Amino acid sequence: xxxxxxxxxxxxxxxxxxxxxxxxxxxxxxxxxxxxxxxxxxxxxxxxxxxxxxxxxxxxxxxxxxxxxxxxxxxxxxxxxxxxxxxxxxxxxxxxxxxxxxxxxxxxxxxxxxxxxxxxxxxxxxxxxxxxxxx
Numbered sequence: 001x002x003x004x005x006x007x008x009x010x011x012x013x014x015x016x017x018x019x020x021x022x023x024x025x026x027x028x029x030x031x032x033x034x035x036x037x038x039x040x041x042x043x044x045x046x047x048x049x050x051x052x053x054x055x056x057x058x059x060x061x062x063x064x065x066x067x068x069x070x071x072x073x074x075x076x077x078x079x080x081x082x083x084x085x086x087x088x089x090x091x092x093x094x095x096x097x098x099x100x101x102x103x104x105x106x107x108x109x110x111x112x113x114x115x116x117x118x119x120x121x122x123x124x125x126x127x128x129x130x131x132x133x134x135x
């Protein structure tokens with residue numbers, strides 16, 4: 001059984017994002033969600049880092065919604081690697097939880113402000129200076 005892409009999109013109720021047309025999370029604001037980037041310092045696998053990022057948070061602030069790992073990564077000119085995470089629902093709560101978790105692990109966070117990639121330690125880079133990949 002073979003269905004065309006248009007048929008699949010009709011069933012799903014929306015367009016599927018084409019690999020060659022990927023958008024960098026956080027460059028454009030999307031209502032009800034937040035893109036935040038967390039540092040991958042290489043101490044563990046990408047998957048395990050995402051899972052354990054919030055382990056050190058004693059009391060969770062987020063009351064609803066969730067977070068997902070996005071396949072987008074940003075490498076800064078200084079060699080710091082950041083992985084994208086998308087949070088939905090209680091944005092303020094998720095932001096607080098991720099900030100607490102990163103602080104507990106000694107990791108930096110980053111976000112896009114316009115076309116600048118701003119790190120939590122005060123450094124910032126133009127998007128053109130960074131290497132963006134989708135895995």
